[in-house]
Amino acid sequence: MKVLVTGGAGYIGSHVVDLMVNRGYDVVVFDNLYTGHAEAVHKDALFVKGDLLDKPAVDKLFDEHDFSGILHFASHTLVGESMQLPWLYLRDNAVAASNLLEAAARKSVKRFILSSTANLFDAPEVIPITAEERIVPGSPYGESKFFVERYLHWMERIYGMAYCCLRYFNASGAHPLGHIGEDHTPEYHLIPIILQVALGQREKLTIFGDDYPTPDGTCIRDYIHVIDLAEAHVLAFEALADGKSRKYNLGNGKGYSIQQVIQMARDITGHSIPATAGPRRAGDPATLIADSTRIQKELGWQPEFGDLHQIIQTAWNWHQSHPHGYASK
Numbered sequence: 001m002k003v004l005v006t007g008g009a010g011y012i013g014s015h016v017v018d019l020m021v022n023r024g025y026d027v028v029v030f031d032n033l034y035t036g037h038a039e040a041v042h043k044d045a046l047f048v049k050g051d052l053l054d055k056p057a058v059d060k061l062f063d064e065h066d067f068s069g070i071l072h073f074a075s076h077t078l079v080g081e082s083m084q085l086p087w088l089y090l091r092d093n094a095v096a097a098s099n100l101l102e103a104a105a106r107k108s109v110k111r112f113i114l115s116s117t118a119n120l121f122d123a124p125e126v127i128p129i130t131a132e133e134r135i136v137p138g139s140p141y142g143e144s145k146f147f148v149e150r151y152l153h154w155m156e157r158i159y160g161m162a163y164c165c166l167r168y169f170n171a172s173g174a175h176p177l178g179h180i181g182e183d184h185t186p187e188y189h190l191i192p193i194i195l196q197v198a199l200g201q202r203e204k205l206t207i208f209g210d211d212y213p214t215p216d217g218t219c220i221r222d223y224i225h226v227i228d229l230a231e232a233h234v235l236a237f238e239a240l241a242d243g244k245s246r247k248y249n250l251g252n253g254k255g256y257s258i259q260q261v262i263q264m265a266r267d268i269t270g271h272s273i274p275a276t277a278g279p280r281r282a283g284d285p286a287t288l289i290a291d292s293t294r295i296q297k298e299l300g301w302q303p304e305f306g307d308l309h310q311i312i313q314t315a316w317n318w319h320q321s322h323p324h325g326y327a328s329k
């Protein structure tokens with residue numbers, strides 16, 4: 001079965017590609033390498049360098065291949081950046097998805113998986129946050145994902161395209177075999193930044209705000225291992241064979257404050273990891289914890305690396321063996 005993975009050279013996409021190739025899928029990766037790495041793509045996947053904003057390139061890709069389904073990771077991905085450069089999100093993320101969906105509809109592709117986000121839930125009424133929670137995007141980034149979710153609603157109505165929106169909470173960790181992991185330059189995600197301090201690549205960590213209404217004043221997040229995310233994608237992709245669209249929240253249902261994550265990293269790395277508090281960052285809600293009951297019940301998804309220790313340990317193994325990411329080799 002041939003599938004298209006946009007953004008398959010990126011952090012989460014490369015782990016999903018790795019798993020899908022190992023499960024026997026014929027995978028084509030389309031990625032402009034804006035933040036991704038060709039080295040991250042499994043050698044048995046076909047890598048096509050291209051930009052989703054380039055509509056003729058997208059149309060050519062669909063002329064050359066018949067895809068049974070699409071997993072769409074390619075996107076601008078940063079909440080903070082979206083508060084400074086909203087057009088990268090409200091324009092580019094939307095146009096990229098639109099070019100992709102137009103080509104997919106033309107070729108009658110019937111399965112579509114979207115990387116969506118916890119940033120849809122800026123003002124949750126109940127925590128842990130279920131998939132039924134009302135949607136209040138927390139930033140232009142979240143708004144751009146909500147736009148694509150709504151676009152998919154119409155793709156299903158008009159073209160019968162079954163879709164699954166997977167709203168990830170904080171993706172983290174690395175492949176336990178250590179060959180792929182997180183490599184962003186500059187890095188904006190908490191765990192890799194903490195580990196860069198432990199590696200001596202940064203002097204200290206700045207915490208964005210310690211005056212949130214949480215027990216230690218720092219933001220609480222739900223960290224999900226990238227391998228558990230990858231498994232959820234394969235389950236969701238297979239489930240879409242029944243033609244029914246779905247939306248799932250994906251996390252471990254456990255929240256850790258930034259201070260707790262730093263302490264766990266100190267225990268694992270043996271480094272003191274100095275940290276000081278700075279001002280809050282625009283667009284960050286105090287607490288985000290997922291209720292993933294729906295995907296557990298409907299698809300039997302169970303996290304294998306649900307423990308924060310395993311998440312940080314696998315990330316630490318990756319960062320130690322690849323101190324400069326894919327450029328280390």
Ligand SMILES: NC(=O)c1ccc[n+]([C@@H]2O[C@H](COP(=O)([O-])OP(=O)(O)OC[C@H]3O[C@@H](n4cnc5c(N)ncnc54)[C@H](O)[C@@H]3O)[C@@H](O)[C@H]2O)c1
Binds near residue numbers: 009034072074096116
């Ligand atoms: N990392 C997280 O914690 C997290 C949480 C929620 C949702 N997500 C979503 O998951 C997806 C993957 O995130 P990630 O952390 O792996 O990010 P990433 O930056 O590592 O991966 C994104 C990939 O998309 C590619 N890309 C970007 N724009 C493109 C375009 N116009 N055309 C072709 N390729 C393009 C990049 O080169 C990169 O390889 C994103 O859609 C993101 O919004 C991530």
